[in-house]
Amino acid sequence: MRPDRHGAPWVRTRLRTAPVAAVAFGVLVLLTAFLAALLPRAVEAYGTRGLREAVADAPPQSTVLELKTPQPGLELPREAREDAVRPGALAAVAAEASAALPGPLRADPADSAYGVRTAKSLQAQEASLPRPDGLPPRFTLLTQSGIAGHATVREGRLPSAEGPVTTATRLLEGAVTSETARTLKLRAGSTVTLAGFTGAPLTVRITGILEPRHPQGSYWAVEPTLRTPALAYVKATPPQFYWEAGLLLAPEAAPALLGGQGEPEKYWRIAPATGRLTARDAVPLVEAVASLEGGPGLLRLRTAAGPTAALSTGLEQVVGASTAVSDAITPVVAVGAFGIAAIAVVVLVMSAGLAAARRERELALLRARGGSLRGIAGRLLGETAVVAVPSAAGGLLLAVVAVDGARLLPAVLGAGGVAVLACAALPVRAVVAHRRPRAHQERDDLARARPGARRTVAELTLLVLAVGAVAALRRRGTGASGDLLVSAAPVLVGLVAALVLVRLYPLPLRWAAGPAARLRGTVGFLALARAGRSSAGVAALPLLALLTALTTAAFGGSVLTGVADARDRAALLTTGADARLSTTDGTPLPADLTRAVRGVAGVREVAGVRIERASTSASDETHPLTVVGVEPDAYTGLARRVGLGGFPDGRLTSAGGVLDAVASPGVAERLGRAARRIVTPGGVVTVRITAVRDRTPAVPDGEFLLVDAAGLKGSGGPTTLLAAGAGLDARALRAAVREADLTVTLRAEERAALSDTPLQEGAGRIYGWAVAAGAGYAVLALVLSLLRAAPERAALLARLRTLGLTTRQGRRLLGLEALPQALIAAGGGVAVGWATVRLLAPGVDLDRLALPAGATVHGAALRADLWSLVLPAAGAVLLAGAVAVGQAWWAGRRTPITHLRAGDMR
Template identity: 55%
Template sequence: MNPVTAPWVRTRLRAAPGAAVALAVLVALTACLAAAFPRALDRYTDAGLRQAVEHAPVDESSILVTAGPDLDGGVAHTEESVRPGHLTELYESALDTVGRPLVVDAKRSSYGVRTTETLPSPETWLPRPDGLPAQMLLAAPNALADHTRLRSGRLPEVPGKEATVSTTEVQAAVTEETARTLHIEVGSVIHLPGRQDLTVHVTGIVAPEDPDSPYWSVDSLLRTPSLRRTPGPMGASNPTYWVGGLLLAPEAAPALLSVAPTVRYWHLTPDPDALHSRDLGPLASAVASLESGPGLEELHARISPLTDVTTGLDAAFTTYGELRGDIGPLIVVAASGAGTVAAVVLLMAGGLAADRRRAELALLRARGASVRGLAGRLLAETAVVAVPAGALGYGVALLALPGARPLPALWAAVAVTAVACLALPLRAAAHRAVRVHDGRRDAASARASRRRTVAELTVVVLALGAVETLRRHGATNGAGDLVALAPVLVGVIAALVLVRLYPLPLRGLARPARRLRGAVGPLALARAGRSSASAVLPLLALLTAFTVAAFGGSVLSGVADARDRAALVSVGADGRVEAETALPAGLPGRIGKAPGVREVTEVGLDYRARTNDGRQSLPLAAVDPGEYAALAGRTDLGAFPAGELRRPGGAEGGSEDAVLPALASPTVAERFGGDTFQLRLADGSVATLRIVLVRDRTPAVYGDEFLVVDRAGLAPGAVRPNVLLLTGGDLDAGALHRAADDAGTVQLRSEKRGTYVDSPLQSGAEHIYTAAVAAGAGYAALALLLSLASTAPERAALLARLRTMGLTRAQGRRLLVLESLPQALPAALGGVLTGWAAVRLLSPGIDLTTIAVSATTSPAGRAELSADPWSLAVPAVAVLVLAVGVAALQAWWSGRRAAVAELRAGDAR
């Protein structure tokens, strides 16, 4: 290419500053969204792992290393093994044994010596509920001053700074709760007889700095006393006694050796900030090494051959891994769909720029410019705009979502920038052959090349294989990365098929349209047939966005429905008030007047109803058949005809000879069949039943075993109402609690529904899906606008020419609207069909149970994916409205401008 007097890039940017700014905004926004996805995913997954560990019981969310005192080296050696200095050395050795990426939080960890048995105290001033003496647990934890606030007195010390096995008097502190419950004061003396009697002087009362920290929660007796019951027969009224904890100075640990069996402990708490979901495998390996691997062997060598390690971290990691494994593929589906639409829009932006400069590029090739040189200059021109914009988007993502890995976000932003930079230069390859005129490229007359046909068939085969793999193996059973692209590939197939089928109706309607009266209809159809044949990218963007919106909307709708259904099955209605005994007579009336309550259904629930032999117990619900049948029908929980459950006309309430019809669960019906059987109720009365109805569920009882009978057929007062099932759209929890007045527990369906979202991974997946659907819809709208903008100058010039020939403004608006419909209608209808087909095809392999209720099983059964009508209809309507609106707006705007200006603009093209 010949040298030029002015730099190419500067000249081109000055010639089209608006296009450069638009490209920069598009690249910056896309790079920001692309970089934000992996960072948001990191934050959600890490938060989910930390919550899984923190919400586990303290004894399961940490590592407890225990070992008895060293007994094989004499008394002095045994005493030395429990002194603070030696325990600290072993604690540091234990920290060195823990393998990365598992990191121990030293501030939340603890170690020390404690007795393994509680010791009874003969002090009569300690509370004795049933005459049994209170018992004490002795512990000498490290750093007591760092984890407590002194309320009165002073912290315990050791006279002479050293205790031995012969020490018979020690000092101790107690927590405020222990002091209040056991009536302990500063100066109290507690005698503890054991293998050697020990006298404990209470010198201080302390308050834990963080009562819920692992330091205090490993053995809760050190913080809170416990009222225990002596062992005895089940259900017997066994006597109770108090057990509390005494906190000794660390230097007093040797004094415990001669009192009771003792154990050295090192409680290692993981640092939550060091837990990352990406390290789940190495974290599990580090825990396994400590439990039964090289780590345990190292502890045996450093501490004692009898060292024991217990932890529940492996179970927490496994549970979280299963949740992540179930949710992860669904997130990939959303990300791949939104990413495909964004990539298509970037390619369309480059294609639009290439079409706008087609004449310029053809002229440069005719004057001797090489394809390589032309592509290189176009690349430099685009990179000057796209690279800073991509860097800006990446920086915004870093600032908006801190605390995640920067490298995956960087690669995502680089990928977006690369696509934006290469889109225009790659289109320069279309000018490999030097041409002056390209000829017409009408959709109705274009023929696809063999290469394009082969490429399309390859994509179709891949998509069909991905869909079939997903249907057979499911999205959560390791079916491969291709499966995650199945919804996108379905959209690709639809776009390719629609582009192939689009010319057929145009050819079929072209000849009949000539016979129509008026010029607007035939002209609009002719214009639609002469539109560009290269409509694959806009259709691909629209149909992929439709598929993602339908799939994502169906996922969100399915998750919400699954949670609602699970909450409804668990509660039985919109609200539930239940008591162990009969409810007060006026309570149903008060509850019925609470805000939002429309219906109140009374149920007498007897959980202790037994067969005559006493071997089997069954929950029995005594109801009013009419009211209960209406409730079952409203909730769709085992609807049944009320007449079949009513007591026979001659049966009197309480008669053992009268056979009452019963509704039963399948397991109960299989057990008793169609024969009559008797149940002995909690009040001693007997009811004779025959199962006439079988339902999987019923509102009053949640479970696989239940019986429902007419309350009027039982003895008066046999099963008095103790459950109220409430129907209402917006129940007020506070008002219901006040109306119940502690007469029974109140459960709301809305509150129960909230308990199913207990992991940031669940909420994060929903947020990502919502963002993916919104981003896909936005980029699809942008793709449609870009497609319309590419032909806007040509349409404006056409209207100007037609106005000089007498076309009115109204006719011009109708022309542009009718011209846009042959493209918008197939896209909308094809999008609806594609979205519906994608959901129907992929639903057998998608299980939403885990993401819905954070468990592999749900009270309402498997949560399946089903098409959401709103997710199908809204995008289709939006495309039609947008296409028609843009056409009408352009016709209105063109009518306000002078025809000469429009003609010059069209001629310049």
């Protein structure tokens, strides 16, 4: 602002008058702008990382864009057909197809390849090649480009074409991988004669044995048999197996494949580049793939490759799975964002209220001397803008430096919103408070406050929004992408609860003040009376901040706990216990294995089970039963310890030749509760179902019939061993069973495998930061509320000290005065947090938050976490008491005359 004609500049003078307040306000705006700019950038950065890793880590068969076209038509001249499959023609199509990809799809030339392959494998005629069931091996011939850059020659040299190759050529050079050579007993110099060619068979002389440089890359993995031979089978009884392998030819040898019956086809495998993908590219990427598979993009590809070309890929499923996880996570992250945003707004408004209260008399004097609202607002706006705008810009710069690889516009909007709010809060607060000049300060406490019609309408509006948000979340869940009302449900519930508490909490304090007045001491009565008449503005905003913070923390802690529980249950449903040991072929376990496992550190329960296939009759093979023979006492103890399908003792007894059984719901419905005969590998037994359980450790995810192993006829020893115990030593367990050929599955390892994806990890961190920042803002709101009333409390202590109040009583007075609000906020926060979790639990999909795409865990539900409810609330109470005691200590160090100046109206 311009300097006044007869005085110093206003803004400079005001900032020099209160430099500490200006610096504190700038730091507050800096941190708030930093968080507002950081959140959208962090969300986008983690989304980008998640999308890139989802595409990069997916199997190449799912992500490569494969463009195919049949061999040139027989109606064409022979020379034209041969020229169409030569490397030059294929390379031109590859370049044109890569250029025709719609954005954001980009080709990765290093992993892309093209060539000609036989769609139908050809039979080898050499009798020396391995024949598992007497059937000769079959080879797929490929003339794939770029072999020199993707393989290392271990023996011999790369294949080449001697002279021009035509459809009549019957002698070619080829190469195989080292695994193919080892399996099929090939070496450099071997020949493979392939049937299915006109006139004479095709002979391929092996000139090189190759070692793939990147065997998991798309060059080798899209065609699995090119790298590693595989056993295929002919449908027969029993099935007959033969080897399928790949054989690499020189690219110039492609015309020779046109002379056979291998149904040759041209192909172009375009590997997508992931380095430039961003989170916002997910939807355009799916649309681009759809266009290439059956839309305008396919027409452009057919212009290059021919009218019969077709493109296939699974990239849209990979991106769709990543998008589904993002859609499940984003609304939950938005809950934390809404929570911290609400608390930050409250704190900024409270800081403006503190500044306005500190300058109440100054602004009232300006109005009394003819100052206009516009002029006062302009001067205050200039003061705050000088501090707020540079601070917000600094916060934006810090956010840009902290998180790279995200768009700038959302961060600018977030920091800009903070700057606008910070600049406008004090002028608007002053204009509202000084609409009319006032001769003296009116009382503003809850004893005189009367809610007006506007406030009632606003509160009812918030109530309707909260009810609508909760109903929408319970009905639609968090899968509705971009539904801000659903994400704001916890914050709206906390806001409504805060408004209700502001209206109600003075009543119990006034009721308690009556009995307190009849006590001998005056400290309790004074504390309750002052707490019940505290300023309406001072009481409402801290309550709102505290309840919002506690509700957000409770909901976030419950979500994180629910995610951990879902993963724990998923790991348990995989193993059935803390460790699972079984033979690979279903044979009985070694006799001394149980004793060896019991001796492993950490093992508390061990149970051996035998799993067999049975049926209800000898002729019924279409509906088999899974019968589990167990030792009742050991198995019952293990089931109780792991918490999976436990049942009381005595459920697996036998009487009169009938075995009592525990069954899954499906088996119980099928067999009924009456005695029923079943056919087991050892013979016919009679069972009667006495209990039904959804799960059991031996068969954690499937239908089962559990019986006493001693009652099974001809039953051998256990085929599976289950162990339970906290802190089980995995290394020692594997060492104990090293000599036996067993499959060892550990629950801890399965749990570790369910670690966060980049998107889930980023969402968890963002939510953790949001909860921590919300707690910090709530603490700041509590401190600001106490600072606003600090001068009045200091003056009260000074007056009471002149009447004989001791320093100890003064500390008790301020502590008791601050505790009711903190206790009510803490109790209300616990209640509202618990209610919020209960109300919103049906709409939160923990499976998509915690598990890989497509995985589900039955019974995993959001539940209130006790520590997330109690710890923040207890911290708020302790902090309120500590701040009040500290304020009393500081006021006690100053002399009463400092607060009792002549004419002081405090």
